[in-house]
Amino acid sequence: MSVIQKIRDKAAWIVIGAIALALIAFIVQDAFMGQGGRGGWFSGSSTSLGKVNGTNIDYRDFETRYKMAEENYRAQNYPVNDQLRNNIRETLWNEFVEDVLMGDEYEKLGIRVGEKELGDILYGANPPQMLKQQFTDSTGHFNAGAAYQAVKSLKKGTPQFESFQEFQYSLMKSRQKEKFTSLLGKSMYVPKWLLEKSNAENSQRSSISYVNVPYSSISDSTVKITDEDVKEYVNKNQEMYKQENERSLVYVTFDAAPSQPDSLAIFDALVKQKEALAAANTTTDIQTLLANNSSETPYFDGYVLSSHMQMGNADTLRKLADGQVFGPYLDGPNYTLAKMVGRRSMPDSVKCRHILIKIADQQGQTRTDSVAHKLIDSIVAAIKGGANFDSMVVKFSDDAGSKDKKGEYEFSSMQFSNLSKEFAETIFYGNTGDKKVVKVEAPAYSGYHYIEVLSQKKIETAFKLAYLSRPIVPSDETVNGASGMAQQFASENRSLDAFNDNATKKKLNKFPSEVKESDFMIMGLGESREIIRWAFTEAKKGSVAEHAYLVGDKYVVPAVTGVYEKGTMSVEKARPLVEYKIRNIKKAEELTKKIGNAATLDAVAQATGQQVRRADSLAFASTFIPNVGPEMRVLGASFNKDYQAKISTPIKGEIGVFVIKVENIFSTPNPNFDAKAQQQQMQQQMGAMIGYRSIEILKKTADIKDNRIKFF
Structure with missing residues (x-):
């Protein structure tokens, strides 16, 4: 017994030591990893929504401004739905990015707004509309003193003070931006000689004869495009084939929309309420009945003019006797009973x-x-x-x-x-x-x-109607059935191959889609942010979601078919975009060989089996050739005087290889050309556009790290 007791004593210390080590490991892991993977003691800021040129955008600051914006929309009675929330977040993100980028530029240029200038903005000759509305008397005079005292009375720490501080900040930013864009706008200059040269070129016209050998004359199946061909083409044109951080998805859906039995059940439920609605004779009785039946249409205790009754069945409703009930009838997404409460004459x-x-x-x-x-x-x-x-x-x-x-x-x-x-x-x-x-x-x-x-x-007959309406919604049985099938499909198919095989066996339609990190919607589905977050934060190429997502009236099971990081497109991603271009390049080489050393258009036509055609009065400023299309290389060659004496070399166009001969180049004077007026107009246009373009250029050249996908 003493030996067993000694073993037990030592084992107890071992167990205690193991538990202690496990606790330490758990704490250390939490310190390094952080709860929910959002950063621990040593992982840096877990509230970094993103960085712009190294400057952090804090999630807490962002959310503070987001909540203020949302409350502002609520105060104005806007419907705060998912779409509006997404729009607010996107707008705020752009504001935060612009604040950092433009803040640096304002500092370099010394563009500031001081207290005196802020006072002039608030209480000067052109005050903000908000203050102007509140502090303008009946004579139309803006009382700057009253506005100043009202602002001064705002106490620190109150929501009103914080809101006004944000308002002031936005006014200062707006004034700084005005100064910046004005500074850039004043720097715009268009030389007179350039306008005169442009006018002279745009007045030119040409007439040509040409042979077009279309690429379609060579079968696509005879031209092979290798991965190396695609890679080489993309590398030569990298700027054209840049991509954001993207994911390719495929998804199947399971319909949870109301079934025919669901619709019939709602119809029958309204039929049972028809007598009760007919018996409700007072406003209180009608309102109580509608409330007890959760009517989608609240009772309006007023009259609607006959000319304003644009709803379906309007003619039938106008003919109802007082107290008579019509329906149930289909009214948009609802089944509805309508009761004629009364009628009277009323002005419009x-x-x-x-x-x-x-x-x-x-x-x-x-x-x-x-x-x-x-x-x-x-x-x-x-x-x-x-x-x-x-x-x-x-x-x-x-x-x-x-x-x-x-x-x-x-x-x-x-x-x-x-x-x-x-x-x-x-x-x-x-x-x-x-x-x-x-x-x-x-x-x-x-x-x-x-x-x-x-x-x-405009006095006419007006009608007072009461509507008892119920939405046609799916029953629990329908929802649970769709949910169960979707969850079963997700659990049974843990690989992309299994996903594809079973979708085919079950005759489910597969829908492909491309999404970016910043997207909130998937084409064909609508609001799908949770699926997009899953694709970017949890999934890998070939991953199938472990559970179905409810989107509208569908249960959706998505899978990731491609992962594309920011940068130059991969061969796989670029192939559908460039394959036809590479094929046409190869076809152009074959057609050029076929044309050979032909010295006349007739010889070219004979060698290629095509006809000599003509195009007259081509404008230098035009972007297309009649009966041909937007062939810019051919248009440019049409004004080359060298091709008046001899035919052109083969020109690789968009739809085929062209050989042209310039028949005539002439000018059509523009008597209304006013160089000075055009100069002023162009400088104004360029000045107006430069502010927006400069910000976009700064964004393109900035180092912007976007972590929004981790937060919302």
């Missing part, structure tokens, strides 16, 4: 004027309901007693938007739903000449309105 447009007495006035001081009510009553009494309406608007109305317009507004019936219910019903349901006080609860215009209806136009 209204002109009115009003005076608003807010319950809380513009200075933020509380005005009680009773005080506001007494004030509006006294205003109405004064107007009835002969007081001028316009004067009362200027003196009392709390609606800054209409003070300088005598309190007047014009609204179309399409704006009904944007107005407060009480205000809209007064001007659209009343009659011309009506004068009425209404209380409005809407926050921005909360208070008492004295309204006068000045005019109403």
